[in-house]
Amino acid sequence: MRRAFIDSLLELAARDDSVVLLTGDLGFTVVEPFVERHPDRFFNVGVAEQNMLGIATGMAQSGYTPFAYSIATFASMRAYEFIRNGPVLHELPVRIVGVGDGFDYGPNGPTHYPLEDIGLMRLQPGLGVVAPADPEQTNAAMDALAEHPGPAYIKLGKGDERVPGLEGRFRLGRIELIGDGDDVAILACGGMVGAAVEAARLLAAEGVGATVAVTASISPAPLEDLAELLGRVPLAIALEAHYVTGGLGSLACEVVAERGLGCRVVRQGVRAVPRGESGSTRHMWERHDLTASAVADAAVSVLNSSR
Amino acid sequence: MADDLRKMSLDIRRAVIEQSFRAGVGHIGSCLSIADVLAALYGNVLRGDGDDPARDRFILSKGHAVLALYAALHEAGRLSKSELDTYCTDGTAVSGHPDHALGPIELSTGSLGQGLSVGAGVALGARLSDSPSRVFVLLSDAECNEGAVWEAAMFAAHHDLTNLVAIIDVNGQQALGRTSDVIDMEPLSERWRAFGWDTHEVDGNDPDALAAQLEALPATSTTGKPHVVVARTTFGKGVSYMESQVHWHYWPMSEELYAQALAELDAAGASAGATIGER
Numbered sequence: 001m002r003r004a005f006i007d008s009l010l011e012l013a014a015r016d017d018s019v020v021l022l023t024g025d026l027g028f029t030v031v032e033p034f035v036e037r038h039p040d041r042f043f044n045v046g047v048a049e050q051n052m053l054g055i056a057t058g059m060a061q062s063g064y065t066p067f068a069y070s071i072a073t074f075a076s077m078r079a080y081e082f083i084r085n086g087p088v089l090h091e092l093p094v095r096i097v098g099v100g101d102g103f104d105y106g107p108n109g110p111t112h113y114p115l116e117d118i119g120l121m122r123l124q125p126g127l128g129v130v131a132p133a134d135p136e137q138t139n140a141a142m143d144a145l146a147e148h149p150g151p152a153y154i155k156l157g158k159g160d161e162r163v164p165g166l167e168g169r170f171r172l173g174r175i176e177l178i179g180d181g182d183d184v185a186i187l188a189c190g191g192m193v194g195a196a197v198e199a200a201r202l203l204a205a206e207g208v209g210a211t212v213a214v215t216a217s218i219s220p221a222p223l224e225d226l227a228e229l230l231g232r233v234p235l236a237i238a239l240e241a242h243y244v245t246g247g248l249g250s251l252a253c254e255v256v257a258e259r260g261l262g263c264r265v266v267r268q269g270v271r272a273v274p275r276g277e278s279g280s281t282r283h284m285w286e287r288h289d290l291t292a293s294a295v296a297d298a299a300v301s302v303l304n305s306s307r
Numbered sequence: 308m309a310d311d312l313r314k315m316s317l318d319i320r321r322a323v324i325e326q327s328f329r330a331g332v333g334h335i336g337s338c339l340s341i342a343d344v345l346a347a348l349y350g351n352v353l354r355g356d357g358d359d360p361a362r363d364r365f366i367l368s369k370g371h372a373v374l375a376l377y378a379a380l381h382e383a384g385r386l387s388k389s390e391l392d393t394y395c396t397d398g399t400a401v402s403g404h405p406d407h408a409l410g411p412i413e414l415s416t417g418s419l420g421q422g423l424s425v426g427a428g429v430a431l432g433a434r435l436s437d438s439p440s441r442v443f444v445l446l447s448d449a450e451c452n453e454g455a456v457w458e459a460a461m462f463a464a465h466h467d468l469t470n471l472v473a474i475i476d477v478n479g480q481q482a483l484g485r486t487s488d489v490i491d492m493e494p495l496s497e498r499w500r501a502f503g504w505d506t507h508e509v510d511g512n513d514p515d516a517l518a519a520q521l522e523a524l525p526a527t528s529t530t531g532k533p534h535v536v537v538a539r540t541t542f543g544k545g546v547s548y549m550e551s552q553v554h555w556h557y558w559p560m561s562e563e564l565y566a567q568a569l570a571e572l573d574a575a576g577a578s579a580g581a582t583i584g585e586r
Binding site: 020040041043045046048050051053054055056057058059060061062063064066081082085086089090 | 418465
């Protein structure tokens with residue numbers, strides 16, 4: 001995903017002189033191609049994320065399109081008020097690039113798990129929030145954001161596995177569907193889409209029809225697409241390596257409640273602070289029931305209980 | 308010219324007193340301490356305005372003193388009297404902290420510690436674009452409590468942003484007490500020097516000295532460093548009962564004290580030979 005991002009950024013920088021890359025001293029083995037090609041458009045601001053966002057705001061005011069790169073926790077939360085009072089308040093084309101899906105930094109522990117960034121970023125009106133599922137969708141999202149006039153937050157997972165059936169589709173404000181089952185919709189973005197697709201496969205084997213809604217464009221929110229989807233299924237499961245409050249599950253609940261839909265929503269996310277235990281990404285997914293089998297079990301259980 | 312700047316300072320102070328009394332709001336002491344800095348900037352130093360990309364930028368990082376900025380903008384012909392008169396009324400962009408929706412405001416501020424980072428970004432952008440723009444950022448001494456100020460200070464020095472000027476209003480007061488009692492920032496100039504800035508101490512209530520110092524800055528920059536002007540000011544300057552009195556960070560004036568403040572400013576104007584009664 002990070003390689004796909006930097007490839008897209010290089011293409012963008014080749015045709016748009018305003019593109020500059022800032023980093024908070026992160027991106028080893030990622031940013032180098034950009035540094036080599038555009039040394040005068042690369043700024044390592046040091047370990048200072050607040051300042052990075054302030055610098056980005058000022059450069060955007062001077063006509064530049066800054067990409068500000070760090071680990072998702074630091075890029076989003078350390079600099080949050082700078083994001084709010086800078087690019088959001090002034091409607092400037094700053095792109096905040098946060099690396100890491102929820103548990104991508106596995107053994108590094110809780111300071112490195114962005115479990116609330118989607119919720120926090122989604123709160124800011126006019127801030128695009130994008131969490132692509134694989135490298136091809138990252139490229140497509142970068143292309144779409146090139147035409148996006150306001151600020152944006154891009155969450156890049158560390159995985160590079162292709163999501164079967166997605167084929168790089170991405171549109172701002174839309175969901176991308178994989179499958180067309182009518183029993184359950186599985187909502188996911190970023191690094192959880194793979195597990196969502198696998199859950200759909202498990203459910204199909206049990207005769208349960210699932211549709212995976214790749215919700216990579218969180219803001220602008222795909223409200224119409226979600227309303228259409230959630231209007232035709234009895235159950236939606238939001239699978240997210242994110243706290244259950246504020247993320248995709250919350251978004252689904254908002255759509256269901258505001259539209260008066262009958263769909264039940266299960267928020268399959270993180271429910272407690274992951275303290276005292278770290279481990280591989282897969283281990284953390286299993287500890288927090290963020291696996292294909294956990295989703296399939298939840299779907300079967302809810303569907304059976306309501307029959 | 309000297310008389311003009313002193314008159315401008317007095318007119319800024321008078322507008323601060325009038326508008327804060329009318330609106331019934333505080334932050335008067337913080338506004339009065341920077342009246343001379345703003346007179347120097349808007350009377351003599353800042354070049355260009357409007358949408359001119361080559362214009363100098365001014366960022367009021369200590370946004371709570373915005374009333375003094377409105378008054379200076381009015382004196383400079385960039386904000387009408389009718390707009391100024393909407394200060395802190397319903398529906399106005401002439402609000403209690405700077406709002407960039409108002410044309411001549413470059414940056415919305417109010418959360419202390421953010422202006423210098425943005426100013427450094429603007430200065431870097433200007434340099435990349437070969438623009439002659441200079442960026443002036445006015446901070447308060449207590450604002451330097453914010454760690455982000457020093458992140459920006461390190462960045463600007465590392466990148467040799469000679470087109471960036473920080474001005475510190477050292478009025479010695481913060482919301483709940485003297486800065487020396489809350490978090491002592493002295494020796495402030497030495498701290499900035501240690502962070503790699505060219506440091507200039509100046510009487511922050513002498514508009515002529517300020518103008519001379521600010522105008523001379525880029526020309527005297529032989530070191531490749533950004534500049535900081537440590538402006539020693541008096542909190543509440545110009546109104547005797549407010550000077551160095553911490554409660555004038557927040558308090559509005561009574562009618563009696565309002566009349567006294569105006570009388571003192573008028574007397575100062577008369578003794579300085581400045582024209583009175585043109586407001």
